[in-house]
Each structure stands twice: as C-alpha cells, then as structure tokens.
Amino acid sequence: MSRKIRIEYADAGAGEPLFLLHGNGESHAIFEKQIAYFSVSRRVIAPDTRGHGGTPRGDGPFTIPRFADDLKDLFDELRIKSADVLGFSDGGNIAIAFALRYPERVRRLILNGANLRPSGVRAKYQIPITAKYVQACAAPGKDERSRRRRERLGLMVNWPRFSPSDLKKIAAPTLVLAGTDDMIKESHTRLIASSLPNARLVFLPGSHFIVGERPDEYNAVVERFLRETETEI
Numbered sequence: 001m002s003r004k005i006r007i008e009y010a011d012a013g014a015g016e017p018l019f020l021l022h023g024n025g026e027s028h029a030i031f032e033k034q035i036a037y038f039s040v041s042r043r044v045i046a047p048d049t050r051g052h053g054g055t056p057r058g059d060g061p062f063t064i065p066r067f068a069d070d071l072k073d074l075f076d077e078l079r080i081k082s083a084d085v086l087g088f089s090d091g092g093n094i095a096i097a098f099a100l101r102y103p104e105r106v107r108r109l110i111l112n113g114a115n116l117r118p119s120g121v122r123a124k125y126q127i128p129i130t131a132k133y134v135q136a137c138a139a140p141g142k143d144e145r146s147r148r149r150r151e152r153l154g155l156m157v158n159w160p161r162f163s164p165s166d167l168k169k170i171a172a173p174t175l176v177l178a179g180t181d182d183m184i185k186e187s188h189t190r191l192i193a194s195s196l197p198n199a200r201l202v203f204l205p206g207s208h209f210i211v212g213e214r215p216d217e218y219n220a221v222v223e224r225f226l227r228e229t230e231t232e233i
Contacts, residue, residue, distance in 0.1 A: 114192060
C-alpha cells in the first residue's frame, strides 16, 4: 500500500476555510491574488498537489482520485471537517473527485476550467498534448524530469473520467466558472453546469487562465457566489 506524503501548502487568514486547488504543472503560487484577497475574511489553504510545487511525488498512483484522497488527508491533518473548495483546471477535476468521494467534507464548490473527460478539451489543445504524451511514452527517458513530464501529460490524456450522471450526486452549491476563450469547450462547461443539481454558470472574458488574467473580476464573482449561497449550507 502506498504511503501518505507531506503536503506543502499556504495557510493564511482566519475564519471559514477555503481550499484553493491549482492545475497541472503548477503550484499554489498561481493563486497569489486569491490568497491575498480571500484571507482578509477567511482561512485560505492552498496545497501543492502530489508531485507539484513543494509536495513530493511519493509512491503509488499519480491520478485524479489519488489527489482527492491526498486532499482528504490534509483535511484530517488540519482537523477541518468541511470547507469551501475552489479548483482551477485539474484542480477543478480534483475538486469534483473529492466531492464525489467525500461529500460530507464539501460546503460549496467553485469549478474553474474543469472537465469531465479529456474530450472536453478543445482539439487545438488536446491533440498536441496527446502527441507529446505518445512521443514521451515511445521513447521514455529514465531521468526524473522525463518521468515527471510523462506523468503530467498522462493526467491530461487519461483523466478525468466523470460522467454527467456522476455530477448529479453532488448536492453542494456550485459555481461553474470559465473563460470565454477557454481551452475547455464552452458546450462542455455548460454540460457540467446543467448536470449539477445546484449550480450557477459564469463566463469571464479571457482564456483558461482568468484566475491570473482578471483577478479582480474573478475574486468578485467568487465572493458574490459565497455570500449569496451562505444560507443554502
């Protein structure tokens, strides 16, 4: 059985906890503006996913469900029973997996640029990713950098694996957020929102990376959602 790992995370502010989950190949640093903004009124916890940032790779599988289990371990370590969870890109996919596996731990969800399956990514992005992954597997380097690159590409080619019917099991109030020129297909983002029992959908002008491109608007939309749904939890 694979062992638990020490998860690196930022922890700022006090109050109701809000977890921020970054995307593939990133670290919690992508949420610099969000940590500064939300920590004024909340406790903001932004972990580095297994094999990203300051968190070690560890042993065992390198998958979205495994990352969700890591998040549960962090909740337990911090003695947090439940929290609001914001996930960006693969962080959104981790948030979905977490909500499905541990629904009692989720108060509200913010899913930014998430997808249910690799086909939800626009072809102009997914085709090059798949080609790079096939190439990396055909001539696999044995050094740490090559292995890390292969695993991260594999996440985007093989994960996530959700269905619209899975989302119907998520009762938590959810904000589905994406850019107008996102790498996720607009139709796919709309499918996610329509499949959730209690979801709001917002598109902000910009790319997949609106979290950094338009932080003021982004934070305002998230803050409004959290404020308006306070009575629903």
